[in-house]
Amino acid sequence: MTKISEIEAYILGKEITSAQWASLMVLVKVKTTDGRVGWGETVSALRAEAVANFVKKINTVLKGSDVFNVEKNKLEWYKHDFNMTISLESTTAYSAVDIASWDVIGKELGAPLYKLLGGKTRDKILVYANGWYQNCVRPEDFADKAKEVVKKGYKALKFDPFGPYFNDISKRGLDMAEERVKAVREAVGDNVDILIEHHGRFNANSAIMIAKRLEKYNPLFMEEPVHPEDMEGLKKYRANTSLKIALGERIINKHQALHFMKEGLVDFLQADLYRIGGVTETKKVVGIAEVFDVLMAFHNAQGPILNAATLQFDAFIPNFLIQESFYDWFPSWKRELIYDGTPVDSGYAIIPERPGLGVEVNEKMLESLKVKGEEYFNPEEPVWVVKGTWKNY
Ligand SMILES: O=C(O)[C@H](O)[C@@H](O)[C@H](O)[C@H](O)CO
Numbered sequence: 395m396t397k398i399s400e401i402e403a404y405i406l407g408k409e410i411t412s413a414q415w416a417s418l419m420v421l422v423k424v425k426t427t428d429g430r431v432g433w434g435e436t437v438s439a440l441r442a443e444a445v446a447n448f449v450k451k452i453n454t455v456l457k458g459s460d461v462f463n464v465e466k467n468k469l470e471w472y473k474h475d476f477n478m479t480i481s482l483e484s485t486t487a488y489s490a491v492d493i494a495s496w497d498v499i500g501k502e503l504g505a506p507l508y509k510l511l512g513g514k515t516r517d518k519i520l521v522y523a524n525g526w527y528q529n530c531v532r533p534e535d536f537a538d539k540a541k542e543v544v545k546k547g548y549k550a551l552k553f554d555p556f557g558p559y560f561n562d563i564s565k566r567g568l569d570m571a572e573e574r575v576k577a578v579r580e581a582v583g584d585n586v587d588i589l590i591e592h593h594g595r596f597n598a599n600s601a602i603m604i605a606k607r608l609e610k611y612n613p614l615f616m617e618e619p620v621h622p623e624d625m626e627g628l629k630k631y632r633a634n635t636s637l638k639i640a641l642g643e644r645i646i647n648k649h650q651a652l653h654f655m656k657e658g659l660v661d662f663l664q665a666d667l668y669r670i671g672g673v674t675e676t677k678k679v680v681g682i683a684e685v686f687d688v689l690m691a692f693h694n695a696q697g698p699i700l701n702a703a704t705l706q707f708d709a710f711i712p713n714f715l716i717q718e719s720f721y722d723w724f725p726s727w728k729r730e731l732i733y734d735g736t737p738v739d740s741g742y743a744i745i746p747e748r749p750g751l752g753v754e755v756n757e758k759m760l761e762s763l764k765v766k767g768e769e770y771f772n773p774e775e776p777v778w779v780v781k782g783t784w785k786n787y
Pocket residue numbers: 415438439524591593643693694695718777778779780
């Protein structure tokens with residue numbers, strides 16, 4: 395049996411760039427007794443140290459287990475961590491361990507994950523750009539950067555046009571948001587999809603006003619229009635708007651995902667492998683979504699290992715819409731860490747073909763990237779924004 399000999403976590407980072415969360419990553423390494431290594435990745439805003447600490451506790455529970463027994467291993471951690479179902483730190487730490495376990499499994503069997511999970515339903519992955527609008531404030535800033543994205547070949551792009559508004563939005567805020575969206579729509583034309591990110595920060599009435607203002611620009615979807623726990627607000631939004639709803643980046647288990655789908659409150663599910671339980675749980679969630687005719691648009695905002703693991707899913711799932719990608723706007727060290735193994739070309743990502751997640755990790759870089767993991771705090775800008783956009787004009 396392929397026994398786990400050690401599970402380690404490293405917090406990697408460099409200068410704060412597009413946003414605090416983009417500058418750190420928790421890299422997880424699963425080693426086995428026969429010398430095999432698998433990689434996982436996770437992070438959660440303001441929680442890098444806490445998540446890395448949970449990985450150490452998972453190591454205590456799973457050391458000596460068979461890395462192939464992903465279901466049994468998850469049950470073991472679930473049994474010992476009494477609060478896994480209500481702890482983001484626990485579920486993201488475990489998700490990274492599961493992803494690394496599947497990397498080992500693929501390498502042991504000599505196959506990329508997509509071959510183990512369902513083969514190729516598509517030969518390349520349609521992606522949308524995120525992270526491209528750093529320091530955009532005025533409508534013309536957004537328009538100029540959007541043109542650059544389209545010039546790179548992207549067929550879709552996502553952005554948050556709401557500046558520093560939180561929970562409520564004023565008429566002036568609505569005007570500025572509309573001017574930014576209008577400028578982007580005019581810059582990219584009608585054949586490029588625009589996706590509106592709300593970052594789950596509005597009450598229902600504000601989100602409904604936003605929808606009524608922006609529907610004329612035909613957005614592909616409205617992402618997290620209301621606060622993530624606001625089910626009643628989301629029902630009110632659904633009843634008063636006709637735009638497609640995308641959400642899921644903050645869902646931490648399949649039961650939560652089912653609830654949104656049973657209530658008919660999501661059209662495109664943005665689950666993230668690093669939140670919802672890694673490969674093992676994500677493949678179950680994809681199946682549930684298929685039953686509800688919900689398409690997958692995986693959240694994918696962290697780093698290169700997660701990006702590779704997500705592309706392995708995009709290759710085979712039948713209910714695929716589009717894939718988020720920060721890849722071209724990552725801090726360069728994140729691309730270099732995997733020898734730039736998953737480039738985007740003309741708006742499509744390739745499917746990594748090496749065994750496991752399909753990418754190699756440049757271990758020589760690790761020492762220089764290790765950091766303690768304290769995020770810097772800026773009271774003027776929450777950790778989740780694309781840097782320099784939490785402003786009005
Ligand atoms: O849809 C997305 O990609 C996310 O909302 C990002 O924009 C967040 O900033 C990040 O996930 C915070 O951790």
